Every structure is written in C-alpha cells, then in structure tokens.
Amino acid sequence: MKSNDNTxxxxxxxxxxxxxxxxRLHDAGNHVIIAGRRFDVLSRAAEGRSRMTPIQVDLxxxxxxxxxxxxxxxxxxTLNVLINNAxxxxxxxxxxRRDLADAEATVTTNLLGPIRLTNALVDHLLKQxxxxxxxxxxxxxxVPLVVAPTYNASKAAIHSYTVSMREALKGKIDVIEVIPPQVKTGLTPGQEGREGVPLDDFADDVFMQLCSEPSIPEIMVQYSQYARRAEADGRFDEVFAVINGG
Ligand SMILES: NC(=O)c1ccc[n+]([C@@H]2O[C@H](COP(=O)([O-])OP(=O)(O)OC[C@H]3O[C@@H](n4cnc5c(N)ncnc54)[C@H](OP(=O)(O)O)[C@@H]3O)[C@@H](O)[C@H]2O)c1
Incomplete structure (x- = not known):
C-alpha cells in the first residue's frame, strides 16, 4: 500500500x-481511525495527534x-484502508468437557469480527x-499452540479467508496478511514480560513492509517465517515441539 495520504x-x-x-502510519502522514471497546484507551492512544480519530465499537x-x-x-x-487487527x-x-464461552468468544471476535466488518466496508473500498x-x-x-486451540483455529481460518479474498478482489483491492510471531503486548496476561519480539521492533519492521509498493501479500518477521514455512520445509513436527515446549 502507499505510505501516506490514506484514510x-x-x-x-x-x-x-x-x-x-x-x-507509525499517523507519523507518515495518514489519517488514522482507531476503533475498540475501551474509549479511554483509544483516547490516550490518539492524544496530541490531530489526524487520529478514536471511535468506540464492539466488533x-x-x-x-x-x-x-x-x-x-x-x-x-475517503476511507481506503481497513486493518482488521482486533x-x-x-x-x-x-x-x-468444558464451558465453551472462551471458544465461542474467540470465534466471534477473531473470525466473525473481520468477516462482518470487511463485508460492511467492501463496497465502499471498491470505489476508492x-x-x-x-x-x-x-x-x-x-503451527498450533495446544493450550490455545480455538485461537489457533480462528487465525488459520482467517488466513484461509484472506487467500480467497485476495483472489476475489485481485486488481481492485490489495489484500495483505500480517503474520506476527509472539510479540510483547498485553494480548494475554503477563505476555509483556514473557519471551517475544519487542513491540517497537516488530512494528518498525511491519510498517516498512506494509508501505512497500507493490504490496507484499504476506508480511512476516524472521520468527513468524519459522512457523509459516514449517510444513512446506518439512519442519512441522520440530516447530510444533518447540512451540509446545516438547
Ligand atoms: N502479541 C502477539 O504475540 C500476537 C501474535 C500473533 C498475532 N497477534 C494478533 O495481533 C492482534 C493484536 O493483538 P495485540 O497483541 O496487539 O494485543 P492487544 O493489545 O490485546 O490488542 C487487541 C486489541 O483488540 C481490541 N479488541 C478485542 N476485542 C474487541 C472487540 N470485541 N471489539 C473491538 N475491539 C476489540 C482490544 O481493544 P478493547 O479491549 O478496548 O476492545 C485491543 O486493543 C490480534 O489479532 C492478535 O491475535 C498478536
């Protein structure tokens, strides 16, 4: 995608x-709308940034x-870029046997969320x-982490969905997949303190790749290539054991 003058x-x-x-996208000269459930968190993220707009939504x-x-x-x-990150x-x-509340919430947020939002915006994006x-x-x-089965499955599903979208929208909308490894964020309790790629390093790398033209269909950093290519390289069992501490 182009690096500036996007919404x-x-x-x-x-x-x-x-x-x-x-x-990073705001610093590069884009209008950036950020959306999530916690308006106070969004407002803090947008503080002091004139072309950054926080909007509350439950996806x-x-x-x-x-x-x-x-x-x-x-x-x-002028909205022309949708980043399904939540x-x-x-x-x-x-x-x-277990309560399936976590499994159902995961499918709703991680799979139905991007499917619904993309569907609601695609006709608009096609005109941009x-x-x-x-x-x-x-x-x-x-390569799945055994203790997060529905999470893995939701992300595998969105990968597959993205491949279909890329083909269906070819020549009209660039469809890009970002494949993070473990990054130090608050995604799970205590994750900021665990092993992982520092957030700023990851974001710098992804930002650079995101802004290349022509678009890179799958954006990875070194550690995510390890998992992404495991099966093709015949290393699935080895990577599965490493990821699952075997
Ligand atoms: N960090 C990693 O190691 C890692 C690795 C691979 C992939 N990823 C993916 O990267 C993305 C970002 O995660 P992160 O690591 O940056 O964790 P994060 O800080 O927890 O970010 C997740 C964001 O999603 C928003 N969100 C969650 N449910 C939502 C809902 N129902 N409606 C609207 N917004 C919602 C949250 O905001 P509210 O709570 O305010 O709604 C939060 O800002 C996720 O898709 C995650 O699966 C992360």
Whole structure:
C-alpha cells in the first residue's frame, strides 16, 4: 500500500500492535481511525495527534458493526484502508468437557469480527483508489499452540479467508496478511514480560513492509517465517515441539 495520504481504519488500534502501527502510519502522514471497546484507551492512544480519530465499537455485535461501518463511511468518505487487527487470545484445556464461552468468544471476535466488518466496508473500498485490506493472523495459524486451540483455529481460518479474498478482489483491492510471531503486548496476561519480539521492533519492521509498493501479500518477521514455512520445509513436527515446549 502507499505510505501516506490514506484514510486508515485500524481495529484494536488503542493498544499493542494496533496502536504501534497506528502511530507509525499517523507519523507518515495518514489519517488514522482507531476503533475498540475501551474509549479511554483509544483516547490516550490518539492524544496530541490531530489526524487520529478514536471511535468506540464492539466488533462482537453484528448490528454494532453495521451501524459503525455506515457512520464511518459518512464521516470519513475517503476511507481506503481497513486493518482488521482486533483480536483476543484465551487459553483452553481440551482434555475434558468444558464451558465453551472462551471458544465461542474467540470465534466471534477473531473470525466473525473481520468477516462482518470487511463485508460492511467492501463496497465502499471498491470505489476508492489505492484500497487495501490488511488481516492480522498469527504464526499459530500454521503451527498450533495446544493450550490455545480455538485461537489457533480462528487465525488459520482467517488466513484461509484472506487467500480467497485476495483472489476475489485481485486488481481492485490489495489484500495483505500480517503474520506476527509472539510479540510483547498485553494480548494475554503477563505476555509483556514473557519471551517475544519487542513491540517497537516488530512494528518498525511491519510498517516498512506494509508501505512497500507493490504490496507484499504476506508480511512476516524472521520468527513468524519459522512457523509459516514449517510444513512446506518439512519442519512441522520440530516447530510444533518447540512451540509446545516438547
Ligand atoms: N502479541 C502477539 O504475540 C500476537 C501474535 C500473533 C498475532 N497477534 C494478533 O495481533 C492482534 C493484536 O493483538 P495485540 O497483541 O496487539 O494485543 P492487544 O493489545 O490485546 O490488542 C487487541 C486489541 O483488540 C481490541 N479488541 C478485542 N476485542 C474487541 C472487540 N470485541 N471489539 C473491538 N475491539 C476489540 C482490544 O481493544 P478493547 O479491549 O478496548 O476492545 C485491543 O486493543 C490480534 O489479532 C492478535 O491475535 C498478536
């Protein structure tokens, strides 16, 4: 995608990866709209930035997504980039019958969320010059972490969905997948203090790749290539063991 003069929506832009990308894209000369459930978090992320707009939305609710998208198109008719970044990660024990609330919430936020929001905005994006849709998946889409089964599955599903979208929208909208490895954010409790790629390093790398023309279809950093290419390189079992501490 081009690096400046875009109007960009980033879901989950108030924290973590979304916020780090939002700041870099804003610094580069874009109008950036950040959306999420916590307005105080969004407002803090947008503080002192004149072309950054916080908007509250719960992407789990189909009606809210429709209302939000309609309003967005009216208020920001130049919107040409959608970054589906919002997501949740829950740990689940598969070894026995369990309450499926976490599994259902994960599918709703991580899979139905981007499907619904993209659907609500695609006709608008088709009319825009230089339109892009960016979906944030995970290295765990390619090699699963056993303790986060529905999370892995939701990201594998969005990877597959993204491949179809890229083909269906070819020549009209650039469809890009960002595949993060473990990054130090607040995605799960205590994750900022655990092993992982520092957020700023990750965001610098992704920002550079995101702004290349022609677009890079799959954006990875070194550690996510490890998982992304594991099966093709015949290293799936080895990477699976490493990821799962085996
Ligand atoms: N950090 C990693 O290691 C890693 C690795 C691979 C992939 N990823 C992916 O990267 C993306 C960003 O995660 P992160 O690491 O930056 O964690 P994060 O800081 O927790 O960001 C997630 C964002 O999603 C928003 N969100 C969650 N549910 C939402 C909903 N129902 N409606 C609207 N917004 C919602 C949250 O805002 P509110 O709570 O205010 O709604 C939050 O800002 C996620 O898709 C995640 O799966 C992260």
């Amino acid at each position: 960009i929506l980033i879901t989950g832009g108030g924290s973590g990866i979304g916020q780090a990308l939002a700041h 789990d609710n189909a009606t809210s997504v429709e209302v939000f998208a309609r309003r967005l198109i009216i208020d920001h008719p 997501g949740i990660m829950r740990f689940e024990a598969l070894g026995h 010059p230089n339109a892009s849709i960016v979906n944030v998946t995970s290295g765990l889409a390619f």
